Amino acid sequence: MKYQPQEIEKKWQRIWEERGSFHCADTSDKPKYYCLEMFPYPSGDIHMGHVRNYSIADVVAHFKRMQGHNVLHPIGWDAFGLPAENAAIKHKTHPAKWTYDNIANMRAQLKRLGFSYDWRREITTCDPEYYRWEQLFFLKFLEKGLLYRKKAPQNWCPTCNTVLANEQVEEGLCWRCESVVEQKELTQWFLRITDYAEELLADLDTLTEGWPERVLTMQRNWIGKSVGAEISFPVEGGGERITVFTTRQDTVFGATFMSIAAAHPLLDELLAGSPAESAVRDFARKILNADQRDLGPDAPEKEGMFTGRYCVNPFTGERIPIWVANFVLAGYGTGAVMGVPAHDQRDFEFARKYALPIKVVIQPESMAPLRPETMEAAVAEAGRMVNSGEFNGLPNEEGKLRIAERLEQKGLGRRSINWRLRDWNVSRQRYWGAPIPVVYCETCGMQPEKEENLPVLLPLDVVTHDDCRSPLPDTPSFHECRCPKCNGKARRETDTMDTFVESSWYFGRYTDPANNEAPFTPEALARWMPVDQYIGGVEHAILHLLYSRFFVKALRDFGYMACDEPFANLLTQGMVLLGGRKMSKSKGNTVDPTEMIARYGADTVRLFCLFAAPPERDFDWTDAGIEGAFRFVGRVWRLAADLIGKVPAMAPCAAPASSLGKIRELRHKEHATVKKVGDDITSRFQFNTAIAAVMELVNLMYLVKDELLETEAGRAALGSSLSTTLALLFPFTPHLCEELRERLGFSSLLADQLWPVYSDEALVRDTVTIVLQVNGKLRGKLELAADESEDAVKAAALADPNVQKHTEGQSIRKVIFVPGKLVNVVVN
């Protein structure tokens, strides 16, 4: 009986498919469980990261199914996007063809891996039957005022020839091609994700059980809430006011200068006629042209230039100089900052450099009185207010409240909250995306397309440009259209939607994928949402996961969703490395899953991905490692081959209790392994230790099988343990297990079986190993009956020769007894 993975794997894939083993029911008495992995972009081939991701998810899906859940485990394709377009240009083909060919290829690869998807629910986002609903959402967002058009400087990737959302710019570089991102003034569509900023932040607290802490932190940082106040400073010699945002309004008495961004809208006006005009303009231009990458840790020296103008600190009445400074961001707050050198490190450095006055207004109680001349750094700590008029003596936290109140009373400003989060630019100047369903009419202006006219089809008969420009503006059959309102001449929007819009709601579409009257029904969503377990890479910690959370909240407010959050539990799996580095096609260090499957079979590849490390951690691919996994699979196969025909086909954990030594020991191990594997999968996704536990069971079976085959009770114990082994390994190596179970004599499928149930009685041991310690050091072990009395165990411990050797001539101070575990003799 030879192990031939290629044959048996294809055989069982066919059988499962024919029997619909992994189809999930829309109605069921069983509790629902929605297990989802981040769907793949059809880039060409499945890579090892996919295999790991989907192997993890498949264990969860199988396990939940075996525990009696109705499991939704779907798969689909995130099929719009730039790579298709770039590849199409390069290979002189069409993005659609490239995409669909890749999908066909990757679908076959996933099927070859034997994952337990309900393939009837497969979705493809570039299919009009998918994106038509996205266009409907676009209209809903527009109708609800959550979508608007605005002309503003945008992140522009010159290589991709399109704008990027803030989330898609990493350290000043394009997230996809790493080109330096430029700023370009464009009119774009924005989703008002900032309307949900407060809720997106607050609801992270509801995810603390199910999401990794670091993802929550990353989202909190990204949303970036700052509570403070806006304060207006009148400009001297003019009617203007400069408004600043600050979180430290308690330090306003210490504001000794004003700094504004080079792009501040008032700058022109301030400079007009000033003697410093041309110098300051040159300086501002230099800042504006500086490379964005220079921000952050390697930011250049703080630089500024006095504008020649002053404004008035409304609390002190002092005139303070207005500076243009390179560290003030035009896009955050109001683009102007009050300089409080004594209590802000950045302002402190700036003041020292340009000899601006430093004024202490907070005195921490634990510090000696602060003196500006001797300070070496700003003091940001809490303390009592000083030099602050009527507020003197207040703790600064209380001062924040009082000053905010006073601002509002006197009309000098107001309480304010600032967010780092910006609205989401969803316009893309590329072809391979979902068309935006609006037109621009010569008489009516912008008009949404009528719902009944959806989908607005992306034309497939276009001529692509070699320079990556979208062909849509040059395709009259697409953009020449009629106004939905007046039927006059109109031009269709030629920008397409960001592909992250597709992935922000696909998990909802799986609940009702064939619905051609609506994206989904509230009933289907209520039945399945939220996703119980979501699994994917941490690289989506902000982008996709934040957008999806926003979408769910918005769709809830439109009346679709019943839940507040899409993903109840999130597992971020680690990367598969090769030689300590991320696998990368361009660097040539990849391991091709197809090759590995051809050599070892899908079961082995899956098993290795799960055994090599806990799922959240990165692991290094090693040839020796997969050899080891293959060896174990072979070991299970040979064990079964040896036992088949000699042992009865028993259900897992079905062998009766026995008092005989090895039989009793095997049965104990069998039941203990069922408990351990179940616990490991349930509590912490500890697949590596779950597999290790089954290895131990298999090892024991090898050791005892010759002896147990001699007796009927022994054969029963082996038959039961073998069945248990196959059931426990089924989520990991499903084909192997089905095949062996069939050969063992079963006609039913493992795919239809429930998880084995251990009995507590079998876990009870009649003897225990008692560890003997003297002063906490290991000095021996005793094998004793489990029900031995405390006194008897202590006596036996003290009588142990090695214990006696180490206690000889010393007085015994006490004897610690831990039932079933150890005796520690304390001497001095």
Added chain:
RNA sequence: GCGAGGGUGGCGGAACUGGUAGACGCACUGGACUUAGAAUCCAGCGCUUCGGCGUGGGGGUUCAACUCCCCCCCCUCGCACCA
């Protein structure tokens, strides 16, 4: 700087509410089988001057610390002139 996660044999990694550190696997060594090798099966495998010493370093609590407390070092990831 802030936040999160780590630091355990030659390697990947175990160790539940403090109670045998190193499960399981890899590599390595020996044995069996074999004409031989591969494969397989069995056994050994932290260091050691054989007293002991060992979970990044130093203190502490405890009969007992990888685990709890205090101080420090290093690595990975994320965020960061955000006012």
